[in-house]
Amino acid sequence: MGDLIYLYGLIPTNEATNQSLPTFKGFDGSGGIYTIPIEKSTAIVCKLDSEKYSEERIKDKVSNDMEWLQEKAFHHHETVKKLARKFTIIPLKFCTLYKNQDSLRKAVHAKEPKIESAFSLLAGNEEWNVKMYCDDHVVKEQIKKNNPAIEAKRAEISQLPKGRQFFEKKKLDKLIESELEEEINRISENVHLHLKEFVIQGNVKRNWSKNVTGKKENMTWNGVYLISETAVESFLEQVQQYEIQMQEMGWKFEVSGPWPAYHFSSYS
Amino acid sequence: MSLRESIENKDVALIDILDVILDKGVAIKADLVISIAGVDLVYLDLRVLIASVESLVQAQHGNDQAVSSVNFDQQREELLDATGQFSKWEN
Numbered sequence: 001m002g003d004l005i006y007l008y009g010l011i012p013t014n015e016a017t018n019q020s021l022p023t024f025k026g027f028d029g030s031g032g033i034y035t036i037p038i039e040k041s042t043a044i045v046c047k048l049d050s051e052k053y054s055e056e057r058i059k060d061k062v063s064n065d066m067e068w069l070q071e072k073a074f075h076h077h078e079t080v081k082k083l084a085r086k087f088t089i090i091p092l093k094f095c096t097l098y099k100n101q102d103s104l105r106k107a108v109h110a111k112e113p114k115i116e117s118a119f120s121l122l123a124g125n126e127e128w129n130v131k132m133y134c135d136d137h138v139v140k141e142q143i144k145k146n147n148p149a150i151e152a153k154r155a156e157i158s159q160l161p162k163g164r165q166f167f168e169k170k171k172l173d174k175l176i177e178s179e180l181e182e183e184i185n186r187i188s189e190n191v192h193l194h195l196k197e198f199v200i201q202g203n204v205k206r207n208w209s210k211n212v213t214g215k216k217e218n219m220t221w222n223g224v225y226l227i228s229e230t231a232v233e234s235f236l237e238q239v240q241q242y243e244i245q246m247q248e249m250g251w252k253f254e255v256s257g258p259w260p261a262y263h264f265s266s267y268s
Numbered sequence: 269m270s271l272r273e274s275i276e277n278k279d280v281a282l283i284d285i286l287d288v289i290l291d292k293g294v295a296i297k298a299d300l301v302i303s304i305a306g307v308d309l310v311y312l313d314l315r316v317l318i319a320s321v322e323s324l325v326q327a328q329h330g331n332d333q334a335v336s337s338v339n340f341d342q343q344r345e346e347l348l349d350a351t352g353q354f355s356k357w358e359n
Contacts, residue, residue: 232272
């Protein structure tokens with residue numbers, strides 16, 4: 001019955017009145033995007049047919065129709081990203097829908113203080129993502145060579161009777177594995193802590209496994225950073241320096257951004 | 269070109285977008301290959317959740333470990349240690 005309201009994001013009303021909204025097509029590709037001022041925040045929305053976009057239908061599409069998901073996810077991302085270039089924006093998650101204007105107004109009104117503090121945190125700042133990857137084999141070789149505890153253990157093992165060497169070598173392998181994990185975490189965390197000096201906030205996300213990344217290296221760090229626009233370039237230069245310095249030791253960096261600040265503006 | 273511009277102009281992989289914009293718990297059930305502008309290819313198998321990608325994959329790893337040969341080896345060693353069979357063989 002009637003139209004649903006698809007909410008892309010919230011921007012400060014004073015910014016909305018100073019600048020006009022660019023023209024965008026809506027989520028269903030036909031209608032346009034428009035604004036609904038709600039006190040100090042202005043919602044950026046489009047209308048959606050409630051029959052075509054029921055909760056079940058959306059869930060079904062997201063789960064079973066990859067082409068649809070790809071197209072719509074891009075639409076959402078591109079729209080919010082373009083808005084983020086012009087306005088301070090609290091980006092909303094994919095398919096955030098309200099039954100009607102009234103329910104949207106009520107929801108926004110109830111969160112007014114939270115929204116305001118998010119605006120002041122986000123103004124003039126950008127979100128960037130840094131992923132670190134590591135070739136285990138290279139680091140493992142370095143550990144084998146440079147770790148005195150492992151060297152000592154190896155020498156000890158070579159003195160043992162043959163039968164026992166087999167089991168002791170296995171134990172040593174296990175020791176190397178745990179040293180490897182520690183070393184990788186230590187290096188990744190040090191980089192993260194150093195990068196945090198350039199930023200307003202830095203959060204750590206979970207690493208993705210290889211079947212998600214499709215890479216031969218392991219992801220060792222997945223960090224999101226809220227950075228002042230003026231500090232972005234020096235932040236990126238720092239990442240680039242790490243990239244150059246650590247390349248030979250099996251490390252890779254992947255930076256993406258600027259992202260709408262999804263990780264620093266919890267609206268829901 | 270500044271670093272910022274060169275990164276900004278790069279294609280972003282769909283999986284990165286989905287990881288950011290999807291609410292947790294939204295499942296992708298089919299096998300799929302994601303390709304954006306022919307750049308990033310990401311294969312996701314049946315068991316992978318997007319947005320909860322990480323938690324699900326980690327949960328699987330947890331399960332894997334419970335039945336992996338590493339664990340069996342460890343248990344066997346512990347048993348051997350406990351029963352003192354090593355010393356019998358050595359001498």
